Amino acid sequence: MMMRAGRVHAYHEPITVDEVNIPEIEGPNDVIVKIGGAGVCRTDLHIVEGIWKDAVSNPALPYTIGHENAGWIESVGSAVSHLKRGDPVIVHPLMTCGLCPACRGGRDMYCTDSHFPGLDGTDGGYAEYLKTSVRSVIPLAPGTDPVLLAPYADAGITAYHAIKKLAPLTYPGCRVVVLGIGGLGHFAVQILRALTPATVIAVDAQKQRLAFAESIGSHHGVWAGNDGGVAGVHAIAPEGVDIVFDFVGEHGTPDASLAMLAKGGSYSVIGYGGQVKVPTLDFVNQEINIVGNLVGTYNELAELMELNHQGRVTITAQQFPLADAPKVLAMLDGGQIIGRAVLVP
């Protein structure tokens, strides 16, 4: 049985949509998901650029990308009893062991025996079917349409993880910057409003995105302009802000983010591509912190889906046919996607 799948054949070259075998149940904990939608992420561009190659042990090419997946249960292994064909599900991006201290301790993104479909050479979700593990599947409420929920599986969970980790630092009157109102940033604004009492300042280089940010809950909007938004943020928070969530991580945003912080403030890095440069004196004199962020945990994705179910976090997503995957990646690279693009087989 064959299906279509979008695969990387060589770094720095466009992916192609190929005919490949449909995955099959092999182990007792396997689950096959019929893909409803697969989100298109900036990380997919970075994979094609070869940036991740060394970090994931140089996987053999070709393989299918796509790590932001939702759909319906197609079939399950012999040890899986609580899922049945047709159940709507969203897929946590990591396949984890369930036995290591990290998996047991609520830090499953540090699993010492994990696979990351669509990133580390394991086949991902730019396809009609995806093979994953019972531990990675989150059932959705009966009747839910999973197609446009795919972006929660990576863009959403990553924003949720970064915010939940620092939420205990917030208090009424606390000011927090969301830098970059794209796929992740527009999750972040809503999640901040749902989880914390913070005053939210959106910063972006595109003015229409500031209006969008205010429509979904930000209290202030600052145009990034020539200084990355530093002066605009200081006009609102003269002593600086408590937290900056940087969803860009390149093109000068690390410097701007650090310049926005109050004494004792935290710079949370989610976007990547650039470099952080800071004199050690600043850590001592200002007692600032820099906080890294991997993808979130299974439980965090389940909590985020609960917020979606309650109507407190919603997203803007555009559908494209799977066959257009190469074109959609090019559009993303060119800044032509509004919200998040989702491929539909």
Place this chain on the structure above:
Amino acid sequence: MMMRAGRVHAYHEPITVDEVNIPEIEGPNDVIVKIGGAGVCRTDLHIVEGIWKDAVSNPALPYTIGHENAGWIESVGSAVSHLKRGDPVIVHPLMTCGLCPACRGGRDMYCTDSHFPGLDGTDGGYAEYLKTSVRSVIPLAPGTDPVLLAPYADAGITAYHAIKKLAPLTYPGCRVVVLGIGGLGHFAVQILRALTPATVIAVDAQKQRLAFAESIGSHHGVWAGNDGGVAGVHAIAPEGVDIVFDFVGEHGTPDASLAMLAKGGSYSVIGYGGQVKVPTLDFVNQEINIVGNLVGTYNELAELMELNHQGRVTITAQQFPLADAPKVLAMLDGGQIIGRAVLVP
């Protein structure tokens, strides 16, 4: 009435010991402390180098340095009733307002109306007497000799603050590096043993300091050698360590520290002078954190003095006469001080 005091007259020039007026009680909350000992700190060298000038609003010169002070109560203002002449005390380095949210919330090092004697142009403790505030004085147990306790007031409290903040991350089996077994580092080894179950790895470029570290509680010693100790630490902790406390902060230690971290690890910066440079990708892929550290709070100094009182933290200190202050600073710069130097009027 006159006294001797070690004062900065110009940046990049040695301090001189001058005759100056003895400070007097002016406000109801003032306290005059007769100095028993004043610790000599690397920050005193940095002050003379002009590094702090901009960070503390270019204070008028000359002024008396010395921010690590202990002695006996000499006189008190009208509102002070619980202290009397002759009581042994140690002096928290910061004079704070007691009214701002930071002072009320256990973060007095962020006081919005503070003075830092010996650093910001307010006269410090390289002198026979020091004027401070009732809020900055910690009574010692009756009969305590305060002379050699001075280093607790800054070296000790800074190490204590950095460790207490990250102590909740430790667990049995957790590995922690103390990088730099000098004045602060030798506090750190003992404080880690008193507060946490962590396995302590001392790293230093001088082999005799590693033996010293083991004598006061470290479980392992790694010679910094050519690679800053990275390979030696990985030999003990193949996946990297959970925390690095860097008491050097220059000469390549930031790079070495980051290279020692496990996924999710924290790099705590206490020493300064150098620069941190990290690709944003490392924060995302490794979820590392960088944690800054100001001086500790009044309560933290009180807790540290309790550990000293219980005999769980002790220090090595060498006495020098106040008149030798310029020479002692030169010795510190030349690496000729073992433990901590204390000036005695």
Place this chain on the structure above:
Amino acid sequence: MMMRAGRVHAYHEPITVDEVNIPEIEGPNDVIVKIGGAGVCRTDLHIVEGIWKDAVSNPALPYTIGHENAGWIESVGSAVSHLKRGDPVIVHPLMTCGLCPACRGGRDMYCTDSHFPGLDGTDGGYAEYLKTSVRSVIPLAPGTDPVLLAPYADAGITAYHAIKKLAPLTYPGCRVVVLGIGGLGHFAVQILRALTPATVIAVDAQKQRLAFAESIGSHHGVWAGNDGGVAGVHAIAPEGVDIVFDFVGEHGTPDASLAMLAKGGSYSVIGYGGQVKVPTLDFVNQEINIVGNLVGTYNELAELMELNHQGRVTITAQQFPLADAPKVLAMLDGGQIIGRAVLVP
């Protein structure tokens, strides 16, 4: 100079409104507040009943009650520079020393040298003027009318304290019961919505209060009925709820609250008068917790006033003239007050 003040002369007898001397500035940190409004609290009834007598060292009678106060600065002591006559303020109920570890560590309600005007024999705010300390006064935004804000000073801060302490336990999908939608409970519903993502279940014996609770943010309302609401809560949360905030604390609510908890749940006690009785086995088998609550801290009251300023917490308060104080206490005892009663001189 004389003023009117509502004073307790004997336990179990109504208070009377007497002519007394206006308080005067004596110490450098004293502050005299011209009362705009003084909230009438169930604790005032308990004071008259003699319940607090032993807990506060049997104060000499008569004294002026009223611990929930707001108004304008009338005069200040010599050490107070940031407040001037006419500034609108709300008064934290406790006068604290600012020097003890609790005051320094964000736990000022444990101050070891404190006074509690209106409760411990120190004159309170059922009066035209109140003497307090500079440390107890929170400036309000210029132009704010303090009269009807008085209930924030005790009812509000107590609810805020209880919720802020347990807020870290909440998560999307978490269910929390607010038991008793009176003066404190109607603060609690709004504060929970502002600080946490929890689903809020209001429980009360009066059905119109459930409708009121839903109008200010609760997601569900359960009529206490014959079983204290236990069955109704289990219909919504079959495994039990994560937290019960009990603003009644008597008439069977402790038993009902404990019966509503899920495994690992927390019962937060704010109301009082009754008794908690639990087999130790329940603590072991269910791992439940019981959490006590004193009044909140100065910083907590400041944060709550920020929520009020942002429009996220508002209250229902009825004005009465100070002369009616005895009658208003009787009305409160009879359940005839809606929201909170405020006495206006």
Place this chain on the structure above:
Amino acid sequence: MMMRAGRVHAYHEPITVDEVNIPEIEGPNDVIVKIGGAGVCRTDLHIVEGIWKDAVSNPALPYTIGHENAGWIESVGSAVSHLKRGDPVIVHPLMTCGLCPACRGGRDMYCTDSHFPGLDGTDGGYAEYLKTSVRSVIPLAPGTDPVLLAPYADAGITAYHAIKKLAPLTYPGCRVVVLGIGGLGHFAVQILRALTPATVIAVDAQKQRLAFAESIGSHHGVWAGNDGGVAGVHAIAPEGVDIVFDFVGEHGTPDASLAMLAKGGSYSVIGYGGQVKVPTLDFVNQEINIVGNLVGTYNELAELMELNHQGRVTITAQQFPLADAPKVLAMLDGGQIIGRAVLVP
């Protein structure tokens, strides 16, 4: 194939040692452990008394008791690859699903699909062989003799769990009471010293146990005497103590524990059998907390075994042959066991 097993046939009657079938591997995640030692716990007495019957859904009798087990791997299911015959292991008492939010979030003792061998009708470890799951087995360092380590599996982990949960409340100078220096209490003293800087006060009705407590790390010993030790504790801590860990939970210890607490203190309940009775006013006026404790998590047991491996926690255990199980239970009931009894097949 047959083996001997100690089974409950009827409540309130002694167990008998019977011939039963040796358990066999059935599912892919099953593990059979050859028992080296099985600890004898006060809970085993309570099971026979019928106290647990209702809490665990009235299990069918007879079944094999024994929930504190260590030994060697005998055989494993098809999905288990990291364990082999002869590996020394200790067994976490709970069999958990690995899929529910609790299992994923570091709270596996709340697993919603769990079994508790030796307690809920599932056969336990008073036997030659025990069937459990791959998720419940903790490998010990190669060459470790597991026989006398069995008590760590329940007595140890329970003490560890209770202490780890409250360890963040401790600080230098903090005073903590360990009430009851029996099987769990003698773990507790050592764990407190390893994890926290607290000053430890042991309280017991038997004076020789106080001497024993001091030999393993307690700073003070207080004889329970007529008042449960309240006066003795107040002589050491006039304001009361921060935490009481009550390993008795009956015969008046709840009242004594509460009377020992300082304002804001926490009473941690581990022993059971009695009742807690407190006026709600005490929770308000004193802001005390009562903290329940289930058994600890898998990760907690792994951390405790690390402390044992480091030599920081050791125990006193007496060996008895499995055939003597009924007699050993009677001895425990009669207070004739020193430290912990371990049955050896």
